[in-house]
Amino acid sequence: MFRTGNPVLTDAENPTLSVIIPAHNEAGLIGACLRALFASHPVPDGAEAIVVANGCTDATATEARACTDAATARGWRLSVLERSEGGKPGALNAGEAVAHGRVLAYLDADVIVSPALCAELVQALDGDAALYASGRVVIPTPETMFSRTYARFYRQVPFFHHGVPGCGLFAMNRPARARWGEWPEIISDDTFARLNFTPSERVAVPAPYDWPIVEGFGALVRVRRRQDAGVAEIGRLYPVLPTNDDPRPSGAGWVLRAGLRAPLGFVAYVAVALATRLRRGNGWARGR
Secondary structure (H helix, E strand, C coil): CCEEECCCCCCCCCEEEEEEECHHHHHHHCHHHHHHHHHCCCCCCCCEEEEEEEECCHHHHHHCCCHHHHHHHHHCCEEEEECCCCHHHHHHHHHHCCCCCEEEECCCCCCCCCCCCEEEEEEEECCCCCCCEEEECCCCCCCHHHHHHHHHHCCCHHHCCCCCCCCCEEEHHHHHHHHCCCCCCCCHHHHHHHHHHHHHHHHEEEEEEEECCCCHHHHHHHHHHHHHHHHHHHHHHHHCCHHHCCCCCCCCCHHHHHHHHCCCHHHHHHHHHHHHHHHCCCCCCCCC
């Protein structure tokens, strides 16, 4: 069950863009996420943001509603839903149930969009052909020394430079979203969404967005373990989907070149990879 906050209405009864933001205990981050979103360049026929506070034990919903004035000033409609149940797939389904837009965007609560991104996504997707889109991923400089070192190598991973990664932010139009029913209970919703489309159906727009990585060795190991488990789950439950992945450089060549550019980063990356395989465990971690 969930309850809603009073939406801030714009002139558009049916806005072009709906941005769905699942948020579990994101009180410290949701405000910055929303303020950046509302600073976006205007979207034709308007836009709405739907924050789904799922299973929160903090002030995520309160902090989201505190951005009402920022939404109003920029002509956005803001809705805040509160679900007692946790789980990101359920939050996505709840947000979609009240979304009005012809284009649906899915935004993590710790991601910061650039002003041009929303308008570029709408321009790419506002049509009848089923299409998926995302912007250019930027990994901001982490605060802790180990994560900063790790990021120097991680930024070079081919996943971020070939195709349309869609991590932390992706969008699709209604014909594209009709590819499947409700979001399944899986670990990696972004991988599932991306691989439901062929490379020719995925559009990269030039506008960037900030996608942070977690801080510290232990957190990086937990997240890497979760990423690996999510990819393996997709392959097991939906074996056809990985055939839609993008071809990327692999093997010793790119590793050597990237390692020479960031030797300490390479050591940090290998340490996390080895610890991921040596230490097994369960539990939720940020999908970074």
